[in-house]
Amino acid sequence: MRLLLVEDDERVAAALVAVLGRHGFQVRHARSGHEALDALVPDGNEPYRVVLLDLGLPDRDGFEVCSRIRAGSGVPVIMVTARADVRSRIHGLNLGADDYVTKPYDMGELLARIHAVARRGAAPAAVAVSAPDTVPQQRGPLESRGIRIDRERRRVSVDGRDVPLTRKEFDLLALLAQSPGVVYRREQIFSEVWRSGWEGNGRTLEVHIGSLRNKLALPGLVEAVRGVGYRLIPDCPTPAAAEPAPSAPAEH
Amino acid sequence: MRLLLVEDDERVAAALVAVLGRHGFQVRHARSGHEALDALVPDGNEPYRVVLLDLGLPDRDGFEVCSRIRAGSGVPVIMVTARADVRSRIHGLNLGADDYVTKPYDMGELLARIHAVARRGAAPAAVAVSAPDTVPQQRGPLESRGIRIDRERRRVSVDGRDVPLTRKEFDLLALLAQSPGVVYRREQIFSEVWRSGWEGNGRTLEVHIGSLRNKLALPGLVEAVRGVGYRLIPDCPTPAAAEPAPSAPAEH
DNA sequence: AGCCGATCTGAGCGGAACTTGAGGATCACG
DNA sequence: CGTGATCCTCAAGTTCCGCTCAGATCGGCT
Numbered sequence: 001m002r003l004l005l006v007e008d009d010e011r012v013a014a015a016l017v018a019v020l021g022r023h024g025f026q027v028r029h030a031r032s033g034h035e036a037l038d039a040l041v042p043d044g045n046e047p048y049r050v051v052l053l054d055l056g057l058p059d060r061d062g063f064e065v066c067s068r069i070r071a072g073s074g075v076p077v078i079m080v081t082a083r084a085d086v087r088s089r090i091h092g093l094n095l096g097a098d099d100y101v102t103k104p105y106d107m108g109e110l111l112a113r114i115h116a117v118a119r120r121g122a123a124p125a126a127v128a129v130s131a132p133d134t135v136p137q138q139r140g141p142l143e144s145r146g147i148r149i150d151r152e153r154r155r156v157s158v159d160g161r162d163v164p165l166t167r168k169e170f171d172l173l174a175l176l177a178q179s180p181g182v183v184y185r186r187e188q189i190f191s192e193v194w195r196s197g198w199e200g201n202g203r204t205l206e207v208h209i210g211s212l213r214n215k216l217a218l219p220g221l222v223e224a225v226r227g228v229g230y231r232l233i234p235d236c237p238t239p240a241a242a243e244p245a246p247s248a249p250a251e252h
Numbered sequence: 253m254r255l256l257l258v259e260d261d262e263r264v265a266a267a268l269v270a271v272l273g274r275h276g277f278q279v280r281h282a283r284s285g286h287e288a289l290d291a292l293v294p295d296g297n298e299p300y301r302v303v304l305l306d307l308g309l310p311d312r313d314g315f316e317v318c319s320r321i322r323a324g325s326g327v328p329v330i331m332v333t334a335r336a337d338v339r340s341r342i343h344g345l346n347l348g349a350d351d352y353v354t355k356p357y358d359m360g361e362l363l364a365r366i367h368a369v370a371r372r373g374a375a376p377a378a379v380a381v382s383a384p385d386t387v388p389q390q391r392g393p394l395e396s397r398g399i400r401i402d403r404e405r406r407r408v409s410v411d412g413r414d415v416p417l418t419r420k421e422f423d424l425l426a427l428l429a430q431s432p433g434v435v436y437r438r439e440q441i442f443s444e445v446w447r448s449g450w451e452g453n454g455r456t457l458e459v460h461i462g463s464l465r466n467k468l469a470l471p472g473l474v475e476a477v478r479g480v481g482y483r484l485i486p487d488c489p490t491p492a493a494a495e496p497a498p499s500a501p502a503e504h
Numbered sequence: 505a506g507c508c509g510a511t512c513t514g515a516g517c518g519g520a521a522c523t524t525g526a527g528g529a530t531c532a533c534g
Numbered sequence: 535c536g537t538g539a540t541c542c543t544c545a546a547g548t549t550c551c552g553c554t555c556a557g558a559t560c561g562g563c564t
Contacts, residue, residue: 090361112342168511196358206551208511453524454525462543509561518551521551522550
C-alpha cells in the first residue's frame with residue numbers, strides 16, 4: 001500500500017518512514033509541497049492510497065498544498081500539524097482534508113486513522129491528468145489583480161495604494177483570497193471568520209462584504225453566488241474553462 | 253442529505269437535530285443502537301449519508317453498534333463520545349468508524365468533520381452495486397462528455413465554454429453527474445437538491461431540467477426515464493451489453 | 505465618563521431565481 | 535388508432551436573496 005508522506009523535517013520523516021514501513025506501507029517521502037504535487041501526477045504506477053500532509057511551521061503552505069491536491073485528485077489526505085486551534089482544524093477540513101490530526105499525536109491512533117481513510121478506497125484518481133495548476137496562487141504575501149495581502153502585518157494594498165481594513169474585513173478577504181475562484185458558503189465563512197457555530201442573524205455578512213467592496217474599489221472582484229456564498233474572481237479571465245489541454249499536459 | 257443520529261440523551265439530541273437541520277441535514281433520530289440498526293435497513297428511501305454515533309454512557313454498546321453497522325453497510329460512521337483515551341479511539345477506528353470525536357467538541361469542527369466523511373460518499377455496500385464501472389466519483393472535478401463540473405468553484409464548462417448555471421441547475425447537474433447512467437428517482441432528487449423531503453408540487457423539476465438542457469446545449473444528455481426520474485447519458489456509448497436487468501426495478 | 509470606530513440589526517428595494525398553471529407534444533399500452 | 539399518463543415548453547406570478555442605508559449596540563482608548 002503506497003503512502004505519500006509530506007514532511008520537511010528530516011528526523012520526523014525518518015521516524016515516520018520507519019514506523020509506517022513496519023506496518024506495511026510503502027512510503028514515498030516528499031520534502032515540499034511542490035515535490036508532493038509532482039509525486040501525485042499519475043505515472044502509471046500504483047496510485048497513492050493516502051497522503052500524510054505534515055508541514056511543520058509554514059502552515060499556510062500546508063493548507064495551500066492541500067487544496068491544490070484536492071483540485072486535481074481525490075486521494076485521501078490527512079493533515080498533521082501543530083496548529084491545534086479550532087479555526088485551523090475547520091479550515092483544513094473544509095479545504096478537503098479527510099482528517100486533521102494535531103501534534104503531539106499517538107502513533108497508534110495515527111495508524112488507525114490512516115487505515116480509516118485508506119479503507120474508504122480513494123476515489124479513482126479523479127480526473128485525468130488535467131487541471132494541475134488551474135489557479136495560479138502565489139505564496140507568501142499573496143497577490144492577484146493588483147491586490148497584495150500581507151497576512152503577517154495584516155495589511156492590504158491595491159496597486160500600491162495602502163487600504164486600511166478592519167479586522168472582519170481583513171479576515172474575510174484573507175479567507176476568500178486563499179483560493180480565488182472557489183466558492184465559500186455562508187456557513188463556512190461564519191465558522192472561520194466568526195466564532196464557529198455562529199449563525200449570522202441579520203445582514204451582518206452582507207454589510208461587511210459591502211464595505212470590503214467599497215474599500216477595495218475593484219468592482220466585480222468579490223462575487224456573490226446566489227444561495228451559496230461568495231467568491232473572489234481570479235485575474236485570469238477565464239478560469240473555469242480550465243483548458244483540458246488536449247495534446248499537452250503542459251506543466252509550467 | 254439524510255443523516256442518522258444515534259443519541260440517548262434527549263436534550264443533546266434535540267440540540268443537534270436543530271443545528272444539523274439548519275445546516276441542511278435531514279436528521280433521523282435513533283435513541284438506541286437497536287433502533288439505529290433498524291433505521292439502516294434499506295427501505296427504498298434515499299440512504300443515509302452519514303451516521304453520528306453518540307452513545308453517552310453505555311459505551312460498550314457503542315462499539316458493538318458500530319461494528320454491526322459496519323457488518324451490514326458502508327455508511328460512514330462518526331463516533332462521538334466522552335471516552336477520550338487513546339485505547340478507545342483506536343478501538344473505535346479499527347471497528348470501522350471513519351472518525352472519532354471526543355466531547356466536548358466544537359460544533360463547527362463536528363460539522364466540518366461530518367462534511368468531510370460525507371464528501372467522499374459511502375462506498376455503497378448496498379444492493380445496487382451491480383454496475384461495475386459506475387464508480388461514484390465523489391471528489392475532485394467531474395468530467396465526462398466534454399462537460400467539466402467543478403464543484404468547489406461551482407462552475408461548469410462544456411468544451412471549454414463557460415456555462416453559468418443557477419443554484420438549482422448546478423445542484424441538479426452535480427447530482428446526476430455523480431453517477432452517469434444511473435437513474436435518480438424524483439423523490440431522491442427532491443430530497444437532495446431541495447432540502448427537506450418535500451415532494452415537488454408542480455412542474456418544478458421539469459422546468460429546471462428544461463433550462464439545464466438549454467444551457468448545456470447537449471441534446472440527449474439528460475434523459476427522462478418515464479415514471480421514475482432522470483439520468484445522465486454517460487460518454488461510453490452503450491455500456492448496454494450489461495443490460496440483463498438482473499434485479500431490475502420491476503415496473504410491475 | 506465620553507468619544508469614536510467597529511460591528512450588528514432591521515426595513516425597504518430591486519432583481520434573480522423559483523414556482524405554478526395551461527396547452528401541446530410524446531410515449532406506453534390496449 | 536385512441537386514450538391516458540407523463541413529459542416539455544412558455545409565460546406569467548411569487549418568493550427569495552443580496553444590496554444598501556440608517557440607526558443601535560458594543561468595545562477600546564484617553
